[in-house]
Amino acid sequence: MINVAIDGPAGAGKSTIARAAAKELGFIYVDTGALYRAVGVYCLRNNITTTDADGVGAVLENITVELKFVDGVQHVYLNGDDVSTEIRLPEASMAASNVSAIPSVRAFLFDLQRDIAAKNNCIMDGRDIGTVVLPNAKVKIFLTADPEERAMRRFIELQEKGSTTTYEEVLADLKVRDYNDSHREIAPLKPAEDSVTVNTTGNTLEESIKLMINTIKEKM
Numbered sequence: 001m002i003n004v005a006i007d008g009p010a011g012a013g014k015s016t017i018a019r020a021a022a023k024e025l026g027f028i029y030v031d032t033g034a035l036y037r038a039v040g041v042y043c044l045r046n047n048i049t050t051t052d053a054d055g056v057g058a059v060l061e062n063i064t065v066e067l068k069f070v071d072g073v074q075h076v077y078l079n080g081d082d083v084s085t086e087i088r089l090p091e092a093s094m095a096a097s098n099v100s101a102i103p104s105v106r107a108f109l110f111d112l113q114r115d116i117a118a119k120n121n122c123i124m125d126g127r128d129i130g131t132v133v134l135p136n137a138k139v140k141i142f143l144t145a146d147p148e149e150r151a152m153r154r155f156i157e158l159q160e161k162g163s164t165t166t167y168e169e170v171l172a173d174l175k176v177r178d179y180n181d182s183h184r185e186i187a188p189l190k191p192a193e194d195s196v197t198v199n200t201t202g203n204t205l206e207e208s209i210k211l212m213i214n215t216i217k218e219k220m
């Protein structure tokens with residue numbers, strides 16, 4: 001199977017760009033952030049403090065997370081419920097960032113990610129795909145952009161969904177998450193040694209997609 005690992009900070013355009021590239025290549029696109037978000041949503045629903053490693057660790061045995069692909073579109077199920085929409089709420093983002101720093105949560109989601117990659121040609125995006133989950137991925141890309149530009153993209157996305165969150169709030173949130181994701185002890189966000197860095201600041205989406213597809217094709 002051919003595996004492409006894409007890592008990078010929140011809002012770099014990973015999902016949009018990776019999804020388009022996967023379509024072009026005929027691969028499935030796997031968004032691993034959705035798995036951490038599903039665990040975060042479970043905690044929010046059940047009033048579990050997402051920064052409490054022991055508390056979160058203790059409820060993992062009550063959680064089943066599944067990914068299903070319907071016409072190439074990923075759906076994430078939490079104990080049988082499709083939570084694909086709920087996981088995108090801002091509170092789910094912060095909950096996901098918190099639970100993703102807990103080692104037992106990462107271990108819990110590890111096999112699921114490995115299994116999908118073993119069975120499918122895929123583009124998998126996350127924070128530690130090239131460094132931890134798929135160290136032997138054929139292609140590894142570190143996709144990034146300046147924080148202000150990433151926050152603006154996320155802000156526009158949220159506005160389209162009717163959210164009243166301000167740009168300043170989105171930027172502040174994103175900076176906290178960047179810091180958490182890259183400073184945690186376990187599987188911190190960083191480029192794999194054998195990755196290619198793609199910076200999309202100032203690019204249109206079409207330019208970024210083209211750049212991504214060309215980088216993947218060159219590497220393959």
Ligand code: DC
Nearest residue numbers: 010032033036096097100126127128
């Ligand atoms: O990509 P995203 O914003 O949906 O990810 C949500 C959170 O999950 C993010 O704060 C970092 C974490 N995450 C992770 O630690 N490892 C991954 N492979 C994917 C996401």
